[in-house]
Amino acid sequence: MKPAAGDSSSALVQVRGVEKYYQRGTERVHVLEELDLEVKRGEFLALMGPSGSGKSTLLNLIGGLDRPSRGSVTVAGERMERLDERGLAAWRARHIGFVFQFYNLLPALTAARNVELPLLLTLLGRADRRRRVELALSIVGLGHRLKHHPAQLSGGEQQRVGIARAIVTDPTLLLCDEPTGDLDRTSGEAVLDLLHTLCRQHGKTIIMVTHDPHASARADRTVFLYKGRIVDAIPA
Numbered sequence: 001m002k003p004a005a006g007d008s009s010s011a012l013v014q015v016r017g018v019e020k021y022y023q024r025g026t027e028r029v030h031v032l033e034e035l036d037l038e039v040k041r042g043e044f045l046a047l048m049g050p051s052g053s054g055k056s057t058l059l060n061l062i063g064g065l066d067r068p069s070r071g072s073v074t075v076a077g078e079r080m081e082r083l084d085e086r087g088l089a090a091w092r093a094r095h096i097g098f099v100f101q102f103y104n105l106l107p108a109l110t111a112a113r114n115v116e117l118p119l120l121l122t123l124l125g126r127a128d129r130r131r132r133v134e135l136a137l138s139i140v141g142l143g144h145r146l147k148h149h150p151a152q153l154s155g156g157e158q159q160r161v162g163i164a165r166a167i168v169t170d171p172t173l174l175l176c177d178e179p180t181g182d183l184d185r186t187s188g189e190a191v192l193d194l195l196h197t198l199c200r201q202h203g204k205t206i207i208m209v210t211h212d213p214h215a216s217a218r219a220d221r222t223v224f225l226y227k228g229r230i231v232d233a234i235p236a
Contacts, residue, residue, distance in 0.1 A: 012173060012205050013039035013062055018071035020057055020228075031057045032228045035071070044199040044206045046216035049225035049234060055209045056177055058225065062207065063096050063175045064088045076172050093121050097166030101178035103158045105150040105165075111137060112146040115165045122169070136164040139202070140194055156187030163194060167204070174198065176208040180215050192218045 015037040021030045032054045039045050047055045060066040061073050064080050073080040076095050083091060105114045112133050119129045137143050140160040150158050159179060166174055176195065180188035196218055198204040208219060216222045224231050 010040045011038040012041040012043075012076060013037070013207070014072075014074040015058075015062070016072045016074075018058075018061065018068045018073060020054070020061065020066070021069050030228055032061075032068075035228075035230060037223065037230065039205060039207060041205055042199065042203055043221065044196065044219045045208070046219035046222040047207065047209045047225060048211065048213075048216050048222055053225040054228045055225050059175050059177055059207065059209055062173075063098065064092050093118065093169065095172040097169065097171035097174045099159075099163055099166045099174060099176040099179045101181040103150070103155075103162045103182075105158055105161060107150050110147050110149055111142060111153070111161045111164075114150070114161055115168050118165060118169050132168050133164075136168040137161070139167065139198075140164045154187065155183050156190055159183060159187070159191050160194065163191070163198075167198065167202075172205065174204050174206045176206060178209055178211065180210065180212060188212075188215065 015035055018032055018035040019030065020032040021028050023029075035058065047058065049055050057066065061068055061080070062075060064075075064083070067081055078091060080088070106117075115133045115136055116129055119132060124132070134143065134146065137146060140163050142157060142160055142164065145153065145157065145161075150161070153161065159182075163179075174195075179195070180191050183191060192215055195206055195208065199206050206219075208215070210216050224234050226234055
């Protein structure tokens with residue numbers, strides 16, 4: 001039986017009283033204010049809001065790329081603000097897969113080598129790394145493209161390579177920052193289908209930042225951010 005909505009025992013991500021601000025001279029610039037959020041295991045969550053609303057900042061806090069000014073971020077039972085830089089790096093390698101809008105593939109490397117990069121930080125041998133790479137590319141439908149370079153792939157295929165790279169370590173959580181933002185509708189739909197499959201069939205928890213209502217409609221739930229706060233809807 002599925003846990004009831006709001007049951008903290010089912011939460012993979014817990015954001016409590018989070019604030020994020022930067023000091024600009026004597027002025028304190030607030031990016032996030034008094035944020036509370038839970039994301040359940042196996043949930044596909046969309047984050048929406050206008051540019052500058054704090055979506056990517058929140059994603060970075062959850063992924064351990066940044067630290068809150070106040071409050072706590074707990075992911076998979078680990079309090080992010082309590083880890084030092086080495087601990088954060090090791091934690092990210094175990095638990096987080098990142099998917100970016102502009103793919104961030106290295107053009108000189110084949111698809112297989114791009115996907116293998118996160119595994120070079122592990123103790124896996126070459127044969128084990130190859131098996132994982134082939135499995136990840138097979139899951140995203142590119143098992144036949146291992147030796148192709150990014151320039152030989154379409155935008156949608158490049159994004160699928162990026163997703164394969166994100167899942168090759170079998171992470172606990174996938175963080176996707178505008179994964180369809182640079183794609184046409186057909187390619188974007190294919191990427192959304194893939195994310196839905198990763199959530200439903202492979203049990204991945206996904207948080208996706210998007211500006212696209214069509215993309216957010218594919219998620220289980222949409223959270224709206226406006227001027228650094230969670231709101232019921234974006235003001236007109």
